Amino acid sequence: MTAQEAINKLKEVSGNGSISTSEFRDNTRVHVSKDILMKVLTCLKNDCGFDFLVDITAIDYMGYPTATTDRFAVVYCLLNTSEGSRIVVKTMVNDPDPVLPSSYSLWKGADWPEREVYDMYGIRFEGHPDLRRILMPQEFTSYPLRKDYPLRGMGERHNFPVLTRAEG
Amino acid sequence: MAVSLPENVFTAKLDALANWVRTNSLWPMPFATACCGIELMATGASRHDLARFGAEVMRFSPRQCDLMIVAGRVVMKMLPVLQRIWQQMPEPKWCISMGACASTGGVFDTYAVVQGVDRFIPVDMYVPGCPPRPEQLIQAVIDLQEKIRQTGKFFSDEFDKRTQYTGPSQSLPRPLDAVVAPGDYTTATRQWEGTGKVQFGERGVRTSLEIHPARK
Numbered sequence: 001m002t003a004q005e006a007i008n009k010l011k012e013v014s015g016n017g018s019i020s021t022s023e024f025r026d027n028t029r030v031h032v033s034k035d036i037l038m039k040v041l042t043c044l045k046n047d048c049g050f051d052f053l054v055d056i057t058a059i060d061y062m063g064y065p066t067a068t069t070d071r072f073a074v075v076y077c078l079l080n081t082s083e084g085s086r087i088v089v090k091t092m093v094n095d096p097d098p099v100l101p102s103s104y105s106l107w108k109g110a111d112w113p114e115r116e117v118y119d120m121y122g123i124r125f126e127g128h129p130d131l132r133r134i135l136m137p138q139e140f141t142s143y144p145l146r147k148d149y150p151l152r153g154m155g156e157r158h159n160f161p162v163l164t165r166a167e168g
Numbered sequence: 169m170a171v172s173l174p175e176n177v178f179t180a181k182l183d184a185l186a187n188w189v190r191t192n193s194l195w196p197m198p199f200a201t202a203c204c205g206i207e208l209m210a211t212g213a214s215r216h217d218l219a220r221f222g223a224e225v226m227r228f229s230p231r232q233c234d235l236m237i238v239a240g241r242v243v244m245k246m247l248p249v250l251q252r253i254w255q256q257m258p259e260p261k262w263c264i265s266m267g268a269c270a271s272t273g274g275v276f277d278t279y280a281v282v283q284g285v286d287r288f289i290p291v292d293m294y295v296p297g298c299p300p301r302p303e304q305l306i307q308a309v310i311d312l313q314e315k316i317r318q319t320g321k322f323f324s325d326e327f328d329k330r331t332q333y334t335g336p337s338q339s340l341p342r343p344l345d346a347v348v349a350p351g352d353y354t355t356a357t358r359q360w361e362g363t364g365k366v367q368f369g370e371r372g373v374r375t376s377l378e379i380h381p382a383r384k
Contacts, residue, residue, distance in 0.1 A: 153279030
């Protein structure tokens with residue numbers, strides 16, 4: 001199923017007004033609210049043949065020129081491996097407790113991308129089997145890709161014991 | 169006063185003898201994390217042939233090596249590993265910091281990259297470059313050999329006096345206003361008591377930096 005056909009199908013399933021679409025350089029994007037996210041993803045996987053979850057990532061819109069009231073966007077890139085068509089699903093979540101349902105039940109490949117989004121942005125995925133940090137050390141307490149985290153960190157990289165010669 | 173000795177026997181001070189042995193049998197522990205690691209491999213390979221200087225036995229275990237070559241950038245997550253390996257190496261031991269990233273953090277002035285391993289382990293030789301050529305690393309090995317030859321002791325007690333960490337002491341601690349973070353985060357990972365622990369006050373501004381006694 002092509003992306004356009006998939007969108008028509010989605011509009012059928014979830015009601016016409018509940019999703020909006022946009023295009024950029026031949027890529028079709030679907031904007032959905034977080035309540036119908038799972039419904040949309042399930043439909044795309046089971047009925048439209050988007051069987052491969054390419055990636056999950058997030059965007060922090062803090063300070064963005066055209067920012068709305070929503071702070072984070074979570075982006076799902078899907079691929080139909082039998083036809084080669086692609087679709088991007090985008091949903092917004094907000095401070096102070098950004099949480100989304102986990103898509104691990106649909107694609108096992110959501111495991112690590114969801115952990116990465118959690119690690120970098122602090123967006124939790126409910127139902128994820130093992131949601132813990134994947135890139136940063138376990139003791140790390142903040143989310144470094146948030147816009148309000150300073151580029152040089154908060155002193156973490158200086159926070160190690162100093163070994164001298166005499167200590168060996 | 170001539171001492172009568174057979175032709176193939178000569179006398180030396182024990183220190184000089186130990187230095188002579190250590191100088192010519194450096195066994196590197198390659199701690200290679202990035203592009204510098206490739207240059208390190210090239211240095212060990214046949215064209216540049218580090219074996220000419222006795223430093224041919226690359227040890228991938230810390231148990232028997234005496235020269236750590238930190239090649240490449242070291243991130244926060246890796247530094248405890250680096251320190252553990254350093255502590256597992258038997259004395260006497262030396263360290264070469266190879267390349268801009270290992271020595272200063274290089275261009276990676278970001279939250280995750282350690283700004284110079286010499287702040288946390290003692291370094292004997294710094295190799296500039298990004299990445300340095302094998303010739304530069306060989307020069308560092310030769311310079312280190314010279315250092316061992318001149319300063320080494322049989323019992324390695326020359327290290328006892330080196331209680332200062334070997335690094336750019338002027339750059340730490342940074343001025344207190346150097347790290348100003350928005351928000352109300354109170355974060356400081358890897359809290360070690362009394363060792364470089366950073367404290368944050370209101371609005372995430374760093375209020376004090378407890379300095380390790382060795383740094384004072």
